Amino acid sequence: MSSVGQVLKVSQSALKLSVRPLSTSFTNRQKEHCKILVVGGGTGGCSVAAKLSSKFGKGNVIVLDPAERHYYQPMFTLVGGGIKSLGSSYKSMKSVLPKNAKWIQEKAKEFHPDKNTVITSSGQEINYDILLVAMGLHLNYEKIPGLVEALSIPNGNVGSNYSPDHVDKTYSALKRVDKGNAIFTMPTGSIKCPGAPQKAVYISEDYLRRTNKRKNVNVIYNTSIANIFGVKKYADALWKLVEKRDIKVNLKTNLVEVKPHKNIAVFANVENPNDKFEIEYSMLHAVPPMSPPGELKQCKELVNELGFVEVNKDTMQHLKYSNVFAIGDCSSSPNSKTAAAAAAQSPIVYDHILATLNGKPLKGVYDGYASCPLVTGYHKCILAEFDYNLQPLETFPVSQDKERYSMFIMKKDFMPPLYWHLMLNGYWNGPGMMRKAMSIFKFGK
Ligand SMILES: Cc1cc2nc3c(=O)[nH]c(=O)nc-3n(C[C@H](O)[C@H](O)[C@H](O)COP(=O)(O)OP(=O)(O)OC[C@H]3O[C@@H](n4cnc5c(N)ncnc54)[C@H](O)[C@@H]3O)c2cc1C
Known part of the structure; x- marks a missing residue:
């Protein structure tokens, strides 16, 4: 920093002290610093926090989320039909968040992207190098x-x-x-x-x-x-x-x-x-x-006119703040808001966070993949999979617009363990690899 800058900084803080000798704002807050702050420990936040905290180890990742429970929301469809119990749709937040990350069980109340800080509901100030916003929808x-x-x-x-x-x-x-x-x-x-x-x-x-x-x-x-x-x-x-x-x-x-x-x-x-x-x-x-949640909508620098975090749809990086990313339902990317989309975004977000920390260019593009298992009855399901252009992007070598028992079983019995054990631990990036492998069987589909 130039000496003029230093003088300016000193005089500004001196000014702060002289104007507010009993300051209750930034100066007296409890402060935390971390390499990566993840706001929201739901589907997208938890999966990327798992990847990042296993890469960087303890003390580098903070997850800020007030919720006691983490819900696997796709299960709600089956609960509403009496096929599964509500109890099978959630686990305690503590049990799913990565052990190497520090969980602060509070809300993000204010975002100050120009200062790289978030203020929590109790008034703590968390300073970050990278911010990942994953607050879902209200x-x-x-x-x-x-x-x-x-x-x-x-x-x-x-x-x-x-x-x-x-x-x-x-x-x-x-x-x-x-x-x-x-x-x-x-x-x-x-x-x-x-x-x-x-x-x-x-x-x-x-x-x-x-x-x-x-x-x-x-x-x-x-x-x-x-x-x-x-x-x-x-x-x-x-x-x-x-x-x-x-x-x-x-x-x-x-x-x-x-x-x-x-x-x-x-x-x-x-x-x-x-x-x-x-x-x-x-x-x-x-x-x-x-x-998007009200606390996010209030920060006009971060969001678009509807309150979604304004990101580049290919990279999930914020359009103005290069150290801010978003994943999942609260991002402005025009994909269908699904857990499947968050899974496909997660490796892109992870890679781009690492690239940003290392001053490297961002490679890799999120194609807008989303999927929607359209359960059509007690034993049937149409598995819709598509991209940003609303073109089918299907995994299996069969006509996926047909109702199938196999797809229903996948939704009911296969996806929940995949979510709890692979996705939330950072090991599931969507079916892209499977799709490639399956493509050899697709002729005549
Ligand atoms: C009925 C239903 C059926 C669905 N079916 C499917 C399906 O079949 N397939 C599919 O792929 N997807 C499905 N989804 C969608 C899927 O659940 C969501 O798209 C996915 O959970 C989004 O993940 P997220 O991380 O963006 O948000 P969420 O998982 O909702 O997580 C957001 C987190 O942010 C936290 N938060 C909120 N405000 C704050 C704050 N101020 N400070 C800190 N933390 C905050 C919340 O506590 C929460 O933990 C379904 C959803 C519903 C409701």
């Missing part, structure tokens, strides 16, 4: 008037697979339906696993068939988006499926209010919000609108 149930109350009614008929607090209510509501309208929703905006709202439809419809109640129940899927699925190959298969199973799909139709005491759901046309209609439900599966 569920905004309160944005739909009446929904929080509807979900709080004991033995009610409204459930939501998206939250561990409400997922059990889906199956208990389903078991009680014997007539009327079973309604399923999909909100506007970016959500995690955009296929999950319709998985709830198919499993419930299959349940009603198996229990001989289907003929008395209308199954209705009201979705805010303009197609049943974003990738044509799977959308074509799903349109055939809903037609065959007499599931009514209303596009561009958004849940805007619930009247819990009358069992009424109010929907609006996405293109003309004043165009509303009411429908009485005997069961409602509601998916809330989502957004």
